[in-house]
Amino acid sequence: MPAESSQTFCAEWKPESILERADWSRIFGRVAPVEIDYGCGEGAFLIAQAQKNPERNFLATERLVGRVEKVCRAAERLGLNHVRVLRMENAYTAQFLVPPESVATVYVSFPDPWPKRAHQARRLVQPEFIDSVREGMQRGGELRLKTDDLPYFQWMEKVMASAKGWQREEWVEDEGYPITNFETRFIAQGLPIHRSLYRKI
Numbered sequence: 001m002p003a004e005s006s007q008t009f010c011a012e013w014k015p016e017s018i019l020e021r022a023d024w025s026r027i028f029g030r031v032a033p034v035e036i037d038y039g040c041g042e043g044a045f046l047i048a049q050a051q052k053n054p055e056r057n058f059l060a061t062e063r064l065v066g067r068v069e070k071v072c073r074a075a076e077r078l079g080l081n082h083v084r085v086l087r088m089e090n091a092y093t094a095q096f097l098v099p100p101e102s103v104a105t106v107y108v109s110f111p112d113p114w115p116k117r118a119h120q121a122r123r124l125v126q127p128e129f130i131d132s133v134r135e136g137m138q139r140g141g142e143l144r145l146k147t148d149d150l151p152y153f154q155w156m157e158k159v160m161a162s163a164k165g166w167q168r169e170e171w172v173e174d175e176g177y178p179i180t181n182f183e184t185r186f187i188a189q190g191l192p193i194h195r196s197l198y199r200k201i
């Protein structure tokens with residue numbers, strides 16, 4: 001069981017130093033497989049995944065303070081003391097805060113698509129980000145990418161095709177697989193959801 005009680009627990013992880021890599025066992029108070037949700041938004045997916053998987057540790061990153069606070073409140077209210085939320089830039093977290101070969105699963109769900117050509121350099125899925133994700137991942141770990149935006153999905157596929165050390169696998173979702181806040185909106189609008197799963201080899 002996670003070490004802290006839901007009474008005293010604070011879900012926000014505020015690193016003492018952003019120049020040192022995370023010590024997961026200290027942050028979560030136990031050793032367990034770590035899953036990261038980059039850009040968690042309002043956290044519906046994260047919270048549901050954490051409820052379904054109490055034996056795993058969950059870190060979410062998010063840059064907007066209001067969203068960080070909302071996700072923290074939900075985790076604290078539900079006593080999910082195996083959840084931590086970090087207000088931090090995604091790529092910085094992957095490159096500088098995640099220890100090597102320490103993460104089991106990474107989710108990148110509906111990242112901002114930045115459709116204008118001039119803005120595409122702002123997309124999260126870039127070769128450098130994918131290399132950082134791979135460095136932080138244990139062998140056999142999973143990267144799950146999801147978007148409603150077909151051009152961004154094609155971009156993701158291109159980045160992954162050039163990235164070394166990944167194997168594409170089929171993404172099988174059981175009925176109870178949680179969906180994200182944005183996914184709920186996109187499904188309601190009848191938009192197709194594009195997804196791909198890559199395993200670190």
Ligand SMILES: C[S@@+](CC[C@H](N)C(=O)[O-])C[C@H]1O[C@@H](n2cnc3c(N)ncnc32)[C@H](O)[C@@H]1O
Nearest residue numbers: 039040041062063064089090109110180181182
């Ligand atoms: C389109 S929303 C998707 C949110 C969530 N994954 C979902 O599917 O509902 C993208 C989220 O990523 C966050 N975000 C965008 N750029 C970021 C960055 N560089 N670092 C951290 N979070 C970022 C945004 O604030 C927003 O909450």
